[in-house]
Amino acid sequence: MIRLENIFKTFIHNKKPIYALKDININVPKGQIYGVIGKSGAGKSTLIRCVNLLEKPTSGKVFIDNQELTLLSNRQLIHVRRKISMIFQHFNLLSSRTVFENIAFPLELERTPKKQIKAKVNELLELVGLAEKANVYPANLSGGQKQRVAIARALANDPKVLLCDEATSALDPETTRSILELLKNINKKLGLTILLITHEMDVVKQICDQVAVISDGQLVEQAPIGEMFSNAKTDIARQFIQSTLHLNIPDDYRRKLSPIQEEGLYPLLRLEFSGVCVDSPLLSQAAKEFNIDNNIISAQMDYAGGAKFGIMLTEMIGSPINTKNAIQFLQNNNTKVEVLGYV
Numbered sequence: 512m513i514r515l516e517n518i519f520k521t522f523i524h525n526k527k528p529i530y531a532l533k534d535i536n537i538n539v540p541k542g543q544i545y546g547v548i549g550k551s552g553a554g555k556s557t558l559i560r561c562v563n564l565l566e567k568p569t570s571g572k573v574f575i576d577n578q579e580l581t582l583l584s585n586r587q588l589i590h591v592r593r594k595i596s597m598i599f600q601h602f603n604l605l606s607s608r609t610v611f612e613n614i615a616f617p618l619e620l621e622r623t624p625k626k627q628i629k630a631k632v633n634e635l636l637e638l639v640g641l642a643e644k645a646n647v648y649p650a651n652l653s654g655g656q657k658q659r660v661a662i663a664r665a666l667a668n669d670p671k672v673l674l675c676d677e678a679t680s681a682l683d684p685e686t687t688r689s690i691l692e693l694l695k696n697i698n699k700k701l702g703l704t705i706l707l708i709t710h711e712m713d714v715v716k717q718i719c720d721q722v723a724v725i726s727d728g729q730l731v732e733q734a735p736i737g738e739m740f741s742n743a744k745t746d747i748a749r750q751f752i753q754s755t756l757h758l759n760i761p762d763d764y765r766r767k768l769s770p771i772q773e774e775g776l777y778p779l780l781r782l783e784f785s786g787v788c789v790d791s792p793l794l795s796q797a798a799k800e801f802n803i804d805n806n807i808i809s810a811q812m813d814y815a816g817g818a819k820f821g822i823m824l825t826e827m828i829g830s831p832i833n834t835k836n837a838i839q840f841l842q843n844n845n846t847k848v849e850v851l852g853y854v
C-alpha cells in the first residue's frame with residue numbers, strides 16, 4: 512500500500528548539504544501497522560513527511576496504492592492527499608471549534624451535505640469513545656482525548672493510509688497504551704494501513720507488525736516484529752530493544768562492586784536472552800556442567816510478536832576457572848554476557 516523506492520532527501524543549510532534521507536526503501540502491505548524507529552535527528556519526520564509529499568524527496572519514488580505520487584502535479588496531489596491522513600504529537604486541533612466541528616472540518620472542505628456530516632461525525636465520535644464530548648472545546652480536554660479527536664478527524668475522509676508522527680510522545684504511559692489500542696482497533700476494524708514514527712520501542716512493541724530502524728538517514732534494519740525482537744542484527748536495534756527492559760543494580764551490590772576479581776569475589780553478570788536461548792535451561796545446564804551456582808538478583812522477560820526476550824542480573828558463584836568456562840558456555844549458546852564487576 513505504501514512503497515518508497517530509493518528515497519533521498521538533502522536539505523541545504525548555510526550553503527552546506529544535510530543528507531537527511533539516504534536511499535530509503537520501504538514496502539508497507541495493505542492493512543499493516545509499520546513502525547519506523549530512530550533517535551533524534553535520524554530522519555524520521557523527514558521520512559514520514561515524504562510519504563504524503565509535504566516534503567518533496569530530492570530523488571526517488573513514492574507510491575500509495577500503486578499510484579506514483581512523485582509524478583503528480585500539486586493540484587492532483589491535493590486530491591490524493593485526502594486519502595492519506597496524518598496525526599501529530601501536538602494534536603493540531605482548531606481551538607475555536609468544538610470537538611464535533613473539528614471532526615467535521617475536513618468534510619466541510621469537501622462540501623459534504625450537513626446531514627451526512629452529522630451522521631459521519633457521530634459515528635466517528637462513537638468509534639473513538641468521545642460521544643459525550645461533542646460540544647466541548649479542545650482546551651477542556653485531556654491530552655488523550657485531544658488525540659482521540661485528532662484520530663476521528665483523520666478518519667473523516669475514509670483514508671487508505673494513516674501516518675502517525677510521534678502521536679503518543681506527549682502522553683503519559685497509560686494514555687499512550689489506550690491510544691495505541693484505539694489505533695490497533697481502527698486498523699483491524701477498517702483495514703487501515705498505518706505508518707508510524709517513534710523514538711520509543713515500547714510503542715513499536717505494542718502495536719506494530721513490522722519495524723524499520725533508521726539511523727543517520729539510512730534504514731539499517733527492517734523485520735517483522737517477532738524477528739526483530741528475537742534476532743536483532745545491529746547494535747542500534749539491540750539498544751532500542753534493551754530500552755524496553757529495565758534492570759537496575761541494587762544499591763548494596765553497586766556499593767560492593769569491585770572491578771577486579773579478588774579472592775572470595777564472584778562475577779556479577781548481566782545476561783541478555785533472545786529468541787532460541789530464552790527457552791533453553793542454559794543456567795541450570797551451566798550449573799551442572801561447570802559446578803557453579805547462580806544467585807539471580809533480578810530478571811525481566813517480555814514478549815513481542817510471539818518472540819520472548821529478556822535480561823537478567825545474576826551473581827555466578829564458583830571458582831574463577833569454572834565461572835570463566837560457564838560464561839563461555841552461555842556465550843556459545845547465544846546469550847550476551849556482560850561482566851559488570853565482582854561482588
Ligand SMILES: Nc1ncnc2c1ncn2[C@@H]1O[C@H](COP(=O)(O)OP(=O)(O)OP(=O)(O)O)[C@@H](O)[C@H]1O
Pocket residue numbers: 522523524529530531549550551552553554555556557558710
Ligand atoms: N527544513 C530543514 N532544513 C534543514 N535541515 C533539516 C530540515 N528538516 C530536517 N533537517 C535536518 O535533517 C535531519 C533529520 O531531521 P528529522 O527532523 O527528520 O529527524 P527526526 O528523526 O525526526 O528527529 P526528532 O526525533 O528530533 O524530531 C536533521 O539533521 C535535521 O537537522
